[in-house]
Amino acid sequence: MSNSNLKLGVPQGGAVTCLGREFANEQERRKYFSEELRIFLKNVDRSQFDGFPEGSDEDIIQLSNPPYYTACPNPFLTDLINEAAPDRAYVPYSRGPLADDVIEGKNDPLYSVPSYHTKVPPKAIRKYILYYTQPGDIVLDLFAGTGMTGVAASLAATKQADDPKDVEHGFRQAILVDLSPAATFIASIMAAPIDPVLAQGAGGVLSDIVSERIQSLYSFSPQSSEQIDYGIWSDWGLCSECDQDFRLYDVVIDWDTPKILDQYPCPHCGATNVGRKLARSFETIKDPWTGEVKRRAKTTLVSVSKKQGNRAVRRTASEFDTRTADAALSQTPARVPEPLRYSHMTHERNNLPKYWGVDHVHEFFTPRNYLAMDRLTTDLPNEYYRAAMFCAITTIENNTTRRNRFYVDKRRPNGSPIGPLSNTLYIPTLQVEANVGIKALQVAKSAADVASKWSKHHAFVTTQSSTDLHQLPDACVDFIFTDPPFGGNINYSEQNMLYEWWTGLRTNNKKEAITNSVQEKGVSEYTSLMNAAFRECHRLLKPGRYIVVEFHNSSNAIWNAIQFALGDAGFVIANVALLDKVHTTLHQDSKAAAVDKDLAITAYKPNGGLEERFALKGGTEDSVWDFVSTHLKYLPIATIKKEGLEFVGERSPRVIFDRMVGWMIQHNTLVPLSFAEFQVGLDTRFAERDGMYFLAAQVDEYDKRALESGSPRTRSLFVDDERSAIDWITEYLKQRPSTYQELFPEFTKQLGISWRKHEERPELAKLLEQNFLIYGGEGPVPPQVHSHLSSNWKEMRNLDKSNPLLVEKARNRWFVPDPNKQQDVEARREKALLREFETYKAHKGKKMKEIRLEVMRVGFKAAWASKDYRTIIDVSAKVPDEVWQEDERLMMLHSMAETRLEAER
Structure with a gap:
C-alpha cells in the first residue's frame, strides 16, 4: 500500500553516544548497529544459543533497535559490560534481605500501557532495586516479559516521597532476557526513552496511518464517516433434540435478570439445552485467503456499537454491516495466513479444529480485524514501524481477537466487552470485534499521556533462553529480580503465537520452562530448565549478592521445584515475603483456588x-x-x-x-x-x-x-504431613506436657484441616512413641513437666519433684526431651523408620498409593550416606512422582543420585 499521504520526518534529535561511539543522530546510530547485527546474523551458529527465535534475518533486523534491543541473542551485551563495569573486581557487600512485605498496586500508569499475560508493577520492583543496589549497578531479569524491571531500574533515578531515607537514587543499568520475541519487543519500547511516534499520541503519524489504511473498514453507515467502536458476533448451536440450529445470542441472554444463561430452550422445539454440552452448528466454506475448503463453526454479526459521548449506541446489524465486515475477504493481506502451530486450547483438552474449525492464525480474528492488523504492521517506513507494531500487538490480548467476550450481568445490564478468558486459547459463544484502529490509537494516547514518566535510559534487551547467556562474563551482575513461568500457569509460547504472527518471528520453545503435556514437559523437565537458568544467574551474580524470585502458583510441586532449582544452582534461600499487587484479577475473584497474593523468594549467592x-x-x-x-x-x-x-x-x-x-x-x-x-x-x-x-x-x-x-505472635503451624505434625506436637507439648487423652482431640483437629495427597496419616501413638518421652511415675518429675504443672495448678507449686501429689499429676504426660536426650530419641526413631524403609525397597507391583515421607527422608539419607544411589532411584519409581517432587530434600537427593549414577556409567 502506498505511503504517499503519510507525514515524514520523525525528529531524530541531535548527536548521540552509544557504547563509546559518537553518531550524528539516532538514525545514524541505528543504521550502524543494524549493519553490525546483520553481520552477526550472517556468521552466527544459531545452535550455539538456546532459544534463538525462528524467523528470517530481515524480520529480526526490522524489529530490532540495536544495540539496545535485538530480536535474537544480543551480541552487544559484552560491549555493554565492558563499558558499564570494566573493573569487576570483588567489592565487599554487606546487606541483609529486605524483610518487609512489598505492597504496590497495579494502578501505575506505565504498568497499564502494554497488554500482556502477566506483569509486576514497576514501583514494586523499584523498591527491591533501591534496597539492594547502588547507582550504576547492573540489574538482570532473566524472564523479563514486558520489561517492568527495566522500567523500575530507570525509575530508581527519581526520588519519591515514600522512599526510605538511606537509599541512593540514580539510574541502574538493566539487562532484560526473554524467550519470546513479542515480549522482548514490548520490553524494548517500555524500557527505553519513549518512541517519538508514540510521543505524538493519537493525533500524530499513527492517526494518519489508521485514517488512511484502516478507518474505512469500520464504517457505521453508508452516509457517515463515523466508525463502529465494536461489533458483536454470535455462534450458532445445534439442538440436541430436533437437530436444528439457532443463533445463540437470541437465547442465552436473560435481559431481565440480567445474566448469561447456563440452560435455555430451543426456539424450534422448546427442548432445554445445556450450554456446556451443546454442539455447535458448522458450515462448509472456501477460505479465500488459503484456498482451502473447510468446515468451521457458524458465526454471524449480531449488532454494532459506537460511542456517543460517554454512552454506547448499539443497533442491530444490517445488510450494510455484514457487507462491510465481509468485504475484507475480497482483499489479499500481505501476511498470508499460515496453519497454527498448536491445535489445542491452552489449559484445556478441547481441540481447536474440532470445536471451532480453527486451524489457521487468521481464524482467531474476524476477517476485518485480520486485515486491519495486517495494514497496521506491514509496509511502513522504518521510523513508524516499531510504534505501529507496538500499538497493534499490545491490543491483542484484551481486544482485537475473537477471544474478546461479550458479557451480561448485574454490573453490565446492557452488556459490554470484558476481554478474553485469561491464558486460554478459547473462543467464546458471544464474541466482540473491536475496532483495531481505535484500540491502537488508545494505546498511543496512553503512552503519550505518561510520556513524562517514561524511561530516560535504555535497558539492554536480548531474545534467547536464560539457560545459556554465555555472551555475558562471570560475576558481572549486582542484583537479579525475575518473575519466571510457574509450571503450567501460563503457556507463553502458545499464547504468544497471536502476538508473534505479526512480528514475523516465533518463540523457539525447546527450552521454555513450563509444564505442558503437548511439549512433553512435566515437573522434572520444568525443574531441570529452571535449574539451568538459575545456574546462569549464579554464574553471573557477584558473590554475596541477592536474587529475588516472584512466585505465583498454588502447586506444591512447582513451589518445591523453584526452591530446589535455586538451591541446586548454588543459592541459599534467606527470606520468603509477600509481594502484594493489591488488585485481583477477575479469575482470582471468581475462583476459590486461585492464588491472589504473590511471594517474593529472596536468596543469596554465598561469598567466595x-x-x-x-x-x-x-x-x-x-x-x-x-x-x-x-x-x-x-x-x-x-x-x-x-x-x-x-x-x-x-x-x-x-x-x-x-x-x-x-x-x-x-x-x-x-x-x-x-x-x-x-x-x-x-x-x-x-x-x-x-x-x-x-x-x-x-x-x-x-x-x-x-x-x-x-x-x-505465636506461629501458626500448618499441618499437612508427618514432619509438620511432629513440629505441631513439639510446640504444643513445650507449652503444656499432656496425656494422650488430652492431646488426641487437639491433634485430630489439625489433621482435619488439610493433608498431603499420598501421605499416610500417622497414628498419634506412633508419633509420640518415636519422637517424645513419657513420664511413667518412676523417679523425679522431669523439669519440663514440673514447670508446666507448678505454673498452672496452685497446689503443685513449691512441691519437691519427688512429691507423691506431683508425681501422680505428672504421670503419663508426654513431653519434649531436652536436647541432650533428644539425640537418643532421634536415634531410636531413625532405626524404626529404616526398618519400614526396607518394606519400601522390597515392594513390587503397582506404585504405592500411600507412604510416610519421614520414612522416605530417613531412607534416602541413609542410602546417600552409603552411596547406594540405585536405591534412591528405585524407591522413587515405586511411589507417585509428586511424593518426591513436592519435597525439597527428596528431590535434591534424587537429582544428585541420578547425576552420580550417570557419572558411574
Missing part, C-alpha cells in the same frame, strides 16, 4: 570466602558452623507488620538445619550432625530469642525491636 573455607574444611562439624554463621548474616533480623513483630521462620532451628543440609548435599558431602546434635550446637554457639537464633552482633537489634513491638 565461604566456598574457599568449605574447600579446606570439607564436611566437618566446623564447616557446619561456618555455614550457619555466614547464613545468619543474610537473614532478616526482625520483621514488623501491623500486628507487631513477626516470627522469622528462616531463623528457626529446623529451617536453618534444612538449609545447612541442602548446602552439604549440593557440595556432595555427608551431613556430619543429626538434628538433635545440631540443636545442641545452636544453643551453645548462638543467641536464642523466641525460638529464633541470632549472631551476637544481631541479638541487640532484635531485643530493641522486641521492646518496641512486643514478642512475636
